[in-house]
Amino acid sequence: MENETRFIRCRHGVRQMRSAWADGPAYITQCPIGAGKAYTYKFSVVDQRGTLWWHAHFSWQRASVYGAFIIHPRTPFPFSLPIYPANVPLIFGEWWNEDVERVENEMMLYGGGPQISDAYTFNGLPGPLYPCSDKDIFIQTVTPGKTYLLRIINAALNDELFFAVANHTLTVVEIDGVYTKPFATTAIMIAPGQTTNVLLTADQLPGPTGIFTMAARPYLTSVFHFNNSTTIAFLKYQTNPTSKHPPIPPYPLPQNLPNLEDTLFAANFLNSLKSLGSKNFPCKVPQRIDKQVITTISLNLQDCPNNQTCRGFQEKRFFASMNNQSFVRPSISILESHYHNQTLGFSPDFPERPPFAFNYTGVDPFAENMSTSFGTRVLQLPYGAKLEIVLQDTNFLNPENHPIHVHGHNFFVVGRGFGNFDAERDPLGYNLVDPPERNTVAVPVGGWAAIRLVMDNPGVWFVHCHLEEHTSWGLAMGFTVESGREASQRLPPPPSDLPPC
Numbered sequence: 424m425e426n427e428t429r430f431i432r433c434r435h436g437v438r439q440m441r442s443a444w445a446d447g448p449a450y451i452t453q454c455p456i457g458a459g460k461a462y463t464y465k466f467s468v469v470d471q472r473g474t475l476w477w478h479a480h481f482s483w484q485r486a487s488v489y490g491a492f493i494i495h496p497r498t499p500f501p502f503s504l505p506i507y508p509a510n511v512p513l514i515f516g517e518w519w520n521e522d523v524e525r526v527e528n529e530m531m532l533y534g535g536g537p538q539i540s541d542a543y544t545f546n547g548l549p550g551p552l553y554p555c556s557d558k559d560i561f562i563q564t565v566t567p568g569k570t571y572l573l574r575i576i577n578a579a580l581n582d583e584l585f586f587a588v589a590n591h592t593l594t595v596v597e598i599d600g601v602y603t604k605p606f607a608t609t610a611i612m613i614a615p616g617q618t619t620n621v622l623l624t625a626d627q628l629p630g631p632t633g634i635f636t637m638a639a640r641p642y643l644t645s646v647f648h649f650n651n652s653t654t655i656a657f658l659k660y661q662t663n664p665t666s667k668h669p670p671i672p673p674y675p676l677p678q679n680l681p682n683l684e685d686t687l688f689a690a691n692f693l694n695s696l697k698s699l700g701s702k703n704f705p706c707k708v709p710q711r712i713d714k715q716v717i718t719t720i721s722l723n724l725q726d727c728p729n730n731q732t733c734r735g736f737q738e739k740r741f742f743a744s745m746n747n748q749s750f751v752r753p754s755i756s757i758l759e760s761h762y763h764n765q766t767l768g769f770s771p772d773f774p775e776r777p778p779f780a781f782n783y784t785g786v787d788p789f790a791e792n793m794s795t796s797f798g799t800r801v802l803q804l805p806y807g808a809k810l811e812i813v814l815q816d817t818n819f820l821n822p823e824n825h826p827i828h829v830h831g832h833n834f835f836v837v838g839r840g841f842g843n844f845d846a847e848r849d850p851l852g853y854n855l856v857d858p859p860e861r862n863t864v865a866v867p868v869g870g871w872a873a874i875r876l877v878m879d880n881p882g883v884w885f886v887h888c889h890l891e892e893h894t895s896w897g898l899a900m901g902f903t904v905e906s907g908r909e910a911s912q913r914l915p916p917p918p919s920d921l922p923p924c
Contacts, residue, residue, distance in 0.1 A: 435476050435492070435828070435862070437466065437492065438468070438469055438470070438471050438831070438833060439467065440879075440880055441880065441881060441882075441913070442467065443914060444758065444882075444921060445465055446885075448887075449752065450753055450754065450757065450768075450924075451752070451757050451883060452756065452758040452883060454756050454922045454923060456922045463918075468494055471494055472496040473600035473618075474491065474492075474493055474574040474597065475618060476514070482527060483523045483526070483580065483891055484523075485891065486517060486519060491514060493510065493574065498703070501602055505570055510572065511572065512546070513573055513586075516544045516547060516578045517540035517542070517544065517581070517582070518541050519540050527891075530895065531895060533733060534735045535733070535735050535741065536734075536892070539650040540581070540582075540650045542652060542654065543582070543639055543640070543650065545637070550654045552653060552654065552674065553652070553654075557669075560669045562657045562658075564659045564660075564661050565660060566660075569624070570622055570623070570625075571624075571625070573622075575619045577616065577617055580615065580891040581890050581892050582641040582890075583613070583615065584612070584639045584640065584641055584642060585610055586611050586680075587609060587610035587611075588635060588637045588677060589637070589658075589676075589678070590627050591623055593607070593610070594607050594622040594623075595619060596622055597618075598617065598618065598620075599618055599833070600618065600862075601833065601860040602698075602699040604698070605622075610679055610688070612642055612689040614826035614863060614889065617863045617865070623658075629660035632670060633659055633662045634657050635657065636658075636677055637655060638655045638677050638680050639654050640653035640683065641683060642681075644684075646820070646821040653680075655674055655676070657670060686868060689824070693865060693867075694839070697854075697858070698835075698857045706860065708837065708855055709835075710855055713808045713810065714809075715811045716775045716802065716810065716812045717776050718745045718815065718900070719744075719816075720743075720827070720898065721744050721817045721819045722741065722821070723741070724741065724819075725739060726739055742795050742897050743795075743888070744796075744898065745899065746773070746774045746776070746778065747774075748773065748774065748798060748800055748897075748900065749797045749896070750798075750897045750900060750901075751799050754924060756924060757801065757901060757903075758917075761883050761903050762917065768799060769901070771801055771903060772800055772803075773802040773902070774800075783816070784816060784842055784870070785818065786818060799901075801883070801900065801901035802900065802903070803905070804902055804904055804905070805904075806878060806881060806905050806907035806908075807878060808877070809875065809877055811837075811874070812874050812876075813872075814872050814873075814874070816866050816868065822868050824865055825865070825890065826866075827887070827888055827889070828862060828889045829863075829874075831882065832878075833860050834875060835858040835859070835860050835875045836860075836873070836874055837875050838854065839866075839870065839871065839872040842870060842871075843871070844873070849873070878904045880904060881907065881914040882904060882914050883901060884901060884902055884904065885899065886901060886902065
């Protein structure tokens with residue numbers, strides 16, 4: 424099939440200044456690389472260190488094409504605990520027995536929810552709780568008394584995840600490649616697209632086996648069919664060389680692993696995240712803004728076209744939208760069109776407010792019109808503008824936690840809450856001192872999140888939900904950042920090997 428011959432790679436969260444040509448999302452900044460062709464991604468990493476990652480950004484290739492992108496710091500870590508060793512990547516993914524391209528194509532053909540994955544994985548290994556995977560187990564060996572830096576990445580296609588290690592406390596020190604004020608927690612919640620670095624000290628009595636269970640399972644906020652399984656791996660103390668390796672059942676789950684629907688834990692965890700805000704690592708959150716955009720995040724239903732079969736709710740088709748605009752990828756590169764001062768394939772008029780106001784999170788959704796408009800509309804912004812985006816979840820079909828990723832820019836999560844955003848009251852409670860700095864924000868289920876960022880990277884940038892099914896349904900937008908006056912503020916010409924459309 425045609426899709427099998429094309430490929431695109433994205434460096435998720437890398438602040439690649441003035442190199443939008445190397446960003447990666449299909450038909451936003453480039454067209455896919457054809458069969459037998461090559462494209463060299465050239466970019467500079469500026470003022471960044473920590474744990475990021477890369478993944479395919481065409482169709483659902485991200486299901487299996489991904490990896491860690493670790494930038495080692497030039498200066499010592501700003502936390503006092505000794506680290507040995509300082510590099511243990513833990514990448515969570517999903518496993519399908521079916522071809523994920525077929526899964527996506529069937530979802531889009533019939534307008535229903537996708538087939539769920541068959542397993543979650545630790546570094547590509549599903550662990551012993553799944554059929555026929557008794558030997559596909561990730562085991563991390565540790566030395567008693569030593570402290571380890573775990574670099575945790577959620578590469579799953581469609582699920583936020585809880586993670587915990589039995590009997591151990593985790594100390595969060597970094598998110599999305601940005602240092603945080605350290606805080607201790609029994610577990611973490613990590614959304615697709617996010618990274619979280621934690622310190623783990625091997626300070627427990629190893630017992631007769633010296634083995635402790637590590638586990639990850641989904642954080643459930645959706646009424647859609649989902650994979651409710653749990654993947655496990657093992658932390659093995661290097662004290663008993665005669666213990667079974669891998670261990671034998673039973674495999675008790677960590678008692679500190681949150682329940683599937685533990686929204687309270689997720690909210691408390693996310694609210695505990697603060698930027699380090701030190702002299703060497705300042706928190707440069709914009710105190711004033713030039714523009715505020717409020718956008719709803721919605722799941723939508725469309726009537727089934729005549730003479731077609733639809734498998735969505737009430738035999739309709741599922742779509743998704745931002746401000747009632749369901750994003751349609753063009754057949755050309757938006758970045759190329761923008762560079763040549765054209766608007767071929769898109770229009771620079773994304774609405775800055777919802778088309779009409781209503782009780783977004785409390786109304787009976789079936790009393791409202793859940794249909795959406797389709798198009799390729801982007802927000803046009805001048806270089807250097809200070810922007811605030813309020814992301815408002817809605818109760819269309821069901822409220823849901825949405826991980827929204829912004830390409831090309833970091834942002835500060837200055838506020839978040841449940842219910843409807845109140846433009847008069849809620850900004851009074853913003854954190855403008857040490858808010859967390861991220862590239863992917865988990866918008867609370869039935870709530871809102873406010874982010875602030877500076878438009879200092881010229882080009883075209885994609886904004887989308889990192890639940891892949893929602894992006895396929897159109898839960899996305901884009902924005903253009905005009906070039907500034909100085910040469911260092913301008914988008915350079917496209918590279919000579921940029922794939923043609």
